[in-house]
Amino acid sequence: MTRSDQLQTLLAPTVEALGLELLGIEYLPQPGGALVRLYIDANAADAAEGKGVGIEECESVSREVSAQLDVEDPITGNYTLEVSSPGVERPLFTPAHFARFLGENAKVGLKLPQDGRRRFTGRIISVDGDTLVFEVEGAGDFEVRHENIDKAKLAPDWAALGYAPKAPKGAGHSKQPKQHGGKKPSKSE
Numbered sequence: 550m551t552r553s554d555q556l557q558t559l560l561a562p563t564v565e566a567l568g569l570e571l572l573g574i575e576y577l578p579q580p581g582g583a584l585v586r587l588y589i590d591a592n593a594a595d596a597a598e599g600k601g602v603g604i605e606e607c608e609s610v611s612r613e614v615s616a617q618l619d620v621e622d623p624i625t626g627n628y629t630l631e632v633s634s635p636g637v638e639r640p641l642f643t644p645a646h647f648a649r650f651l652g653e654n655a656k657v658g659l660k661l662p663q664d665g666r667r668r669f670t671g672r673i674i675s676v677d678g679d680t681l682v683f684e685v686e687g688a689g690d691f692e693v694r695h696e697n698i699d700k701a702k703l704a705p706d707w708a709a710l711g712y713a714p715k716a717p718k719g720a721g722h723s724k725q726p727k728q729h730g731g732k733k734p735s736k737s738e
Contacts, residue, residue: 551559551573552576552624553573553574553576553577554656554692555623556574556576556585556623556624557573557619558570559621559623560574560587560614560617560618563610563613563614563617564589564610564613564614565722566594567606567609567610567613568592568595569589569590569591569592569602569606570578570589570590570591570592570593571587571588572585572588572589572590572591572608572639572640572642572646573587573588573640573643574587574588574634575586575588575640575641576596577717579660580667580682581627582626582627582628582629583626583627583628583629584611584631585618585624585629585631586631586632586633587600587610587614587626587630587631587632587651587721588633588634588635588640588642589592589607589610589632589634589635589661590602590635590637601604601634602634602635603634606634607632607633607634608632609631609632610675611632613696614630614632615630618630618724633645637702637705637710638702638704639703640701640702640706641701641702641703642680642701644678644695645676647673647676647681647695647701648676650673651674651675651676652673652674653672653703653704654670654672654673654703654704654705655670655671655672655673655683655700655701655702655703655704655708656668656669656670656701656703656704656733657669657671657683657698657699657700658691658699658700658701659693659698659699660696660697660699661697662696663693663697664691666688666691668713669683669685669688669691670685670686670704671683671684671691672683672685672736674690675728676726677692679695679696680692680694680695681693681694681695681698681708698721715733
């Protein structure tokens with residue numbers, strides 16, 4: 550069991566007691582101490598009503614989790630605790646997360662290379678237990694076991710969301726100098 554999994558098991562009940570869902574935890578060892586990042590979201594009932602997670606919820610979870618970590622002391626050494634909402638580029642931690650976003654694009658990093666790929670972006674087309682299938686441009690269907698996924702997050706269509714950079718004026722039209730075929734134009738032309 551990884552450190553992230555251990556922390557997930559320890560902290561999920563605390564987050565759920567606050568009426569929220571603990572999506573997942575990233576445990577990132579760094580020089581001088583680790584970074585522990587929790588991703589929280591509204592519980593299913595609140596999410597269905599369009600409620601999300603704001604700064605107040607993140608602060609509340611941070612206070613409760615910090616107190617629990619001080620008591621339980623599961624992390625040796627220094628660490629920094631971050632609590633975050635998932636955002637548009639939502640991280641995907643479990644097969645259920647992938648199933649929730651069938652048809653959406655995901656950016657995936659693998660633990661071990663598969664079919665010559667370590668990273669890819671593809672549309673999530675099916676989830677069957679721990680087997681995920683993506684449609685990857687130029688490669689067709691790409692099947693991956695969940696345990697081989699190191700990191701994954703949604704890859705939003707920024708243009709559809711209205712955040713893609715606008716093309717400069719005149720884009721798509723290239724002005725080329727007029728060609729006269731080597732002869733000088735006469736005054737009548």
